[in-house]
Amino acid sequence: MSRDIWDPQVYATYADERSRPFFDLVKRIAAVEPEYVVDAGCGSGELTRTLKDRWPDAAVHGFDSSPKMIDKTPVDVGLTFEVADATTWRPDRPVDVLVSNALLQWVPTHRELLATWVGLLAPNGRLAFQVPGNFDADSHRLIREMCQAGRWRSKLGDLPRERPVDDPVDYLDRLTGLGCRVDAWETTYVHLLQGEDAVLKWISGTALRPVFDRLTEAEAQEFTQELGEQLNAVYPRKPYGTAFPFRRIFVVAEK
Numbered sequence: 001m002s003r004d005i006w007d008p009q010v011y012a013t014y015a016d017e018r019s020r021p022f023f024d025l026v027k028r029i030a031a032v033e034p035e036y037v038v039d040a041g042c043g044s045g046e047l048t049r050t051l052k053d054r055w056p057d058a059a060v061h062g063f064d065s066s067p068k069m070i071d072k073t074p075v076d077v078g079l080t081f082e083v084a085d086a087t088t089w090r091p092d093r094p095v096d097v098l099v100s101n102a103l104l105q106w107v108p109t110h111r112e113l114l115a116t117w118v119g120l121l122a123p124n125g126r127l128a129f130q131v132p133g134n135f136d137a138d139s140h141r142l143i144r145e146m147c148q149a150g151r152w153r154s155k156l157g158d159l160p161r162e163r164p165v166d167d168p169v170d171y172l173d174r175l176t177g178l179g180c181r182v183d184a185w186e187t188t189y190v191h192l193l194q195g196e197d198a199v200l201k202w203i204s205g206t207a208l209r210p211v212f213d214r215l216t217e218a219e220a221q222e223f224t225q226e227l228g229e230q231l232n233a234v235y236p237r238k239p240y241g242t243a244f245p246f247r248r249i250f251v252v253a254e255k
């Protein structure tokens with residue numbers, strides 16, 4: 001994949017909010033002494049590194065389709081990184097733990113990919129992933145409505161996708177059907193964001209990237225101004241900050 005679908009700088013600003021689901025996910029992986037642990041869509045690799053802390057004897061391997069991210073990740077003993085696309089990546093040995101945090105919502109074929117990934121697991125191997133489940137939230141609804149309205153429609157009308165991810169019960173059903181024992185759940189975190197246009201700033205690093213890719217700088221500014229006003233009305237700034245509920249979906253499947 002050639003273009004970056006998220007902005008590493010903006011993403012890093014919210015490191016705490018974004019790493020919390022990763023830790024909540026990894027906590028539920030009951031693997032004791034895995035030999036080979038993989039982080040698919042590892043981004044800048046900071047979180048991958050924590051997998052090495054959790055399982056010091058494991059070979060931990062991260063991959064991401066963005067060379068910009070992988071170039072920055074210093075390697076260590078037992079810790080390796082590579083540039084690779086999730087849809088075509090294949091390991092050279094069975095995987096004991098395959099983790100994927102906030103990647104699969106970007107992969108339209110992820111439902112089929114789950115079957116491939118289960119096939120890559122060692123006996124008793126675990127597949128653990130987290131995806132945002134907030135596509136019905138006001139922030140996404142407003143982006144969808146703007147993309148399909150008035151002057152933006154010709155450039156952005158085809159962007160909104162149907163159901164990029166499923167509900168926990170659907171993943172449970174799918175992965176149980178693939179012979180796994182499945183633990184699936186959801187959590188809504190209420191992030192408390194600070195500063196002006198807080199929600200707009202948050203989504204400019206992720207959900208708005210595909211929009212920005214289609215617009216000139218001047219158009220992007222106009223789009224964000226219009227969207228920002230609507231977001232501020234829906235997510236009001238209070239003296240303590242802006243509350244931004246964020247639903248996330250978690251799955252740990254054991255083969």
Ligand SMILES: C[S@@+](CC[C@H](N)C(=O)[O-])C[C@H]1O[C@@H](n2cnc3c(N)ncnc32)[C@H](O)[C@@H]1O
Nearest residue numbers: 041042043064065066084085086101102103106
């Ligand atoms: C939201 S970031 C999450 C990064 C990291 N897992 C974390 O939790 O901080 C999504 C990552 O997925 C990567 N990505 C998107 N599509 C991908 C694909 N098809 N194959 C591999 N990586 C992909 C992006 O480059 C980005 O680094």
